[in-house]
Amino acid sequence: MIINPLTAKGAKNTQRTQSKLQTMNENEISNRIIGLSISVHQSLGPGLLESAYKECLYYRLLKDGFLVEKEKPMPLIYEDVKLECGYRIDILVERKVVIEIKSDINLDC
Secondary structure: OEEOOOOOOOHHHHHHHHHHHHOOOHHHHHHHHHHHHHHHHHHHOOOOOHHHHHHHHHHHHHHOOOOEEEEEEEEEEEOOEEEEEEEEEEEEEOOOEEEOOOOOOOOOO
16 A cells, blocks of 8 residues: 655745755665654664564654655465565565664563
8 A cells, every 4th residue: 555645835945845855865765764764663662572563663754745655465486386466565665665674672681
């Protein structure tokens, strides 16, 4: 599912941001994603499930004006077999950068 929040109030601002984002290369997009990821982690702290970090990062990417797809199925071809959903990408940004969320919960407190 692709979500691009355009509201009547902020449509002009969002469209300007999107045209600027479309000209960014993968490295520039990745740098912005890393900054937003660090911000999300600093806000939430350690020890949460991957789903919590994924939803918050997804929200921040949308808020920042990125084209974002969550839980995107990717086909897998092995020999003569094609699996329509062999893999599911956590977050795909601008159809260029794949984000796979990982979390480590240490229960040895």
